[in-house]
Amino acid sequence: MTQPSTGKRLVQYALHYKKIIILALVMLTFAVAAELTGPFIAKKMIDDHMMGIQSPWVEVTNKDDSAVTYNDRYYKREDYISQEDTLGEREMEIIQVGRSFYTTEKHLTFTGEASISGNTLTISSGERAETYQVDKLNQKELLAFYQPEISPIILLLSLYVGLLFIAAIFQYGKSLLLQKAANRIIQKMRTDVFEHIQRVPITYFDNRPAGKIVSRVTNDTEAIRELYVKVLASFFTSGIYMTGIFVALFFLHVKLALITMLLIPIIFIWIIVYRKMASKYNHLIRTRVSDINGMINESIQGMTIIRAFRRKKETLNEFEALNEEHFTYQNKLLSLNSLTSHNLVAVLRNIAFVVLIWYFGGQSISGSGIISVGLLYAFVDYLNRLFQPVTDIVNQLAQLEQARVSSERVFQLLDEKGEEVEVKEIPRYEGNVKFDDVSFSYNGENDVLKNISFEARKGETVALVGHTGSGKSSIINLLFRYYDINRGKITIDDNDITKLPRQQLRQHMGIVLQDPFLFTGTIESNVSLENQEITKEKVHKALQDVGAEKFIKQLPNQYEEPVLEKGSTLSSGERQLISFARALAYDPAILILDEATANIDTETEAMIQKALNIVKKGRTTFIIAHRLSTIREADQILVLDHGEIVERGSHEQLLNQKGKYYQMYQLQTGKNTVQVG
Template structure:
């Protein structure tokens, strides 16, 4: 069922550019028709013109381009005259024996083995034998019989060459259109995959390394592109080519054409057997490619840790294990391909030629009708031609199976439930946030938040503090709807956040993370994220509000300074300032600072603290902080412990309680607390 669904969806994607594909197939049919006409032309040239002079000649009165003057009489091939044109009983027939030609006044009753003895020609076929008086023709006499055939031969050769040019033109057009169509299809597929990735919930990426996702967007879609460019093109071309050849063979000889049809079920059976054998290998190989990509991505991201803790050898061993597994199964697949593809075609080719020799040879031995040289040439030509598409089909089976496996992986990603995208906007929040008896679990079993209740009014600053794992970041994740609550509800301005889409909820929110992420581009583009509603003036103002202009204006290109991947050329503090400006440029009603000052030096922190006093006005601000000095002015501080709010109040109120907050404060200022709550 899965294979059927995958194949159906591949066809649906192909129909995305169906006009181009159908036009390409039409061009292919014309090209194949023009190309396969060649052996028929060659057969006619050989049988009717080159060997046609052995057909009976009759005496005629009038001379024209097809008459021959011999012994003071005009002769013309009997096939080219009507009964009214014939005069007398004058009949000639030419016979080739070895390299010489002979002429007799009698019509040959049958053909067979030819032997010349003096002026007598003896023909033997089985038990039959006949003798004729003959005269040997000299070179000039022989040429006179060939001369009428020169013009038709030249005409047929010209037609043959012309058809080759036509076939080449349409083959080129077919290949160009199919490749363009394939590129369009894969472009759409990659866009669909990337667009869908943006819609996937955050929890999807919790258990799937980024490298594996990248492998599906790049490696797997590239394998599918090869399916459309090479595999399907080869199958279409080969299928139409073989169909044309079989039609031609039926025109030549029905019995032998039926014999060659045995190739079709052999190919079908082999395709089914091969796919069954290769499927396991290809699934394993594609999985290992994803694992390798995932590990490479992880190693690059953590290269500083690997080097600092001297984990190079262990990391290399892990990579070698993945690489060795990939290598082993690639070799197994390679052995399967080498064992079957060329060997199968070679066996089929030899069997076909044995059948051809047996069939035509048997006709001669049993005294049946002699086969003309032209017919024999055409059959040999078509049999040679038919094995090229057979080879193409067999050789593309490996690529077909790889593409099918890759398709399953891509469609599996596309089938992951995504979030509904809503383009409708909602008015800017007032900024009143309430958590009402909220509980939450990541795994559905163990709660990381239990019965959380608090209210943040418009313009207030709420700080979340607590030990690692106490649930601070989980509260922010729920507020941003990266995850939904397990029990209870969250409201903004009295409205349950579940009643609005995630895009609407986040429209008027801004966030600054502990480890800011900068995109490749410029400082300006990292602030605006190329949003059309954010002008260059707004970008500069946001950067100045957070104090980033102090270092930016010293740069060569200032606000247009290039940013490399992850902003590696800037310090942690500079990246954080740009991240602050990004959040402010979008003018959020709710601003979230997730340990945003944890990696910033004291001087930069002072700059940001001054800026925050301005930008927090009119906004509800949530701050996750380990440095308690940064939240002294918070309107409300929530102290969390094991997923519960254990203390709440202002900085001064919590110090007076001498509880957990007081204990954390005393540790940070370097004093041993006298009392631990």
């Protein structure tokens, strides 16, 4: 089945919290609308009130708040005249020339270049010119004409401040909701990734360092979080902001608004070109981050070996090589961003202002249109505002591409075929295990197990011995279905294990490894693994059965003693005892001991052997052992060599055969003799 594109899958995750996102976008729309009314308010203040006194004035006989006293007469702006006003005989206009204002009783029929000579005003435009008799207004008279405009200006300023306050509230709400949604999305994504890691086959981890997988769960998902918090928020904000600005520009001037819309295809083309150029570097950068994480994880795990074999310098050189590659690619991407993004915005802004000056300047020179100061101010203001979202979009392209690459890596992990988790309980096994002519290969070419056939009955102990690489652990891997067989058949109680879901299959199986793994927590939690069905009493009983109580009683917190990562504060023998107790607490029908006594001292081994003789009753037990002394009591010993069973029988039977087992036993007892002597 073909998976949706990365973009669609990111949208699908976002749709889980669509209500929050939609509410945030609604708040953003209100915030932008409130904020973008500013230039319109400023235009009205400039054209209608600050420059409004240059409108025609009409003499009235009544005095009110809108009337102005001049030369012992009352005058009112023509657009303020109401039906209640009684008009006089005179009219006049106010004209600004330079920094001075003049009145004339003659109507100005056109606009153009103005010049003053005494009390004569000359207006000229091309070959056309007219003269007017004017009187100069002093400061007191000029302020009187502005007096009726103060209240409307204050009202408009208050409205503007109020809208800015409302916009700030909505912007705060928008940011809060978008970040909340982004955090929820990433929380779900990280949970999905971590859950999926629990379900992918063991083969997935064979050739992948843990650090690289950790990088996908942490670093890559964090980059995606930045996508939702910053990138998409910036794109949404910028998109709505630019839409609002273009709507406002069309209200102001249709032709210039159409010209400014040429920015949209330019930005769109730039996004396509940039993504193509930056994709290569981002893929390399994210890969190097994974490599660095993998090496750090490996170095920490192997720190004792690095120091013991004096590999510090070589390890540092390997790390520095990766770090240098990461630095190089980061610098190349940084150069690409610096060379293009800010320069692009600057060029577009300058071109837009050149067009604006050319258009308005051309109209003024030709006299083809009257351009108000307020209109010019509003258009320049909106044009300046337009480039802020353009800058935001361009500046977020790098983050967008990084997040896209990280998304691909995360979804690549999620696309790995996982095992179905089946929580349905099945009856406890009797414990009859049978391998019937089983062959297996890890790589599909070279068989590591060849025609393996044996049967382990309920309650029996079967030991697997042989040189390293003979196939002992592979048999256990197949029994647990970490891998599936190539040929043959494995049954438990006559049930083919390939017909059972893996989780169900392992319900009644337990394992103790040579190198026990303990989780951060307490001794008690490491035995129960937080399984609610395993009571404290059961945990304590399991620890007592394996003989761990002796060292636990000496600890300050006893069963609640904290355990650090991998149980680093405990000895290998103590860790192994806890691992045994864990297996026993789960009461498995089939118990596997994978060289479980290899790393413990003789005294601890004796305690475990004593405990096992009690607890293995009623269980089928498989023991992988190098110490042949630990498997003397086994019901059946299988000797493997190059993936084949070459000998089988009890300890005494195999010694009497004087074959491979006999040679191995003699070799080990001979070593013991040398050590004692």
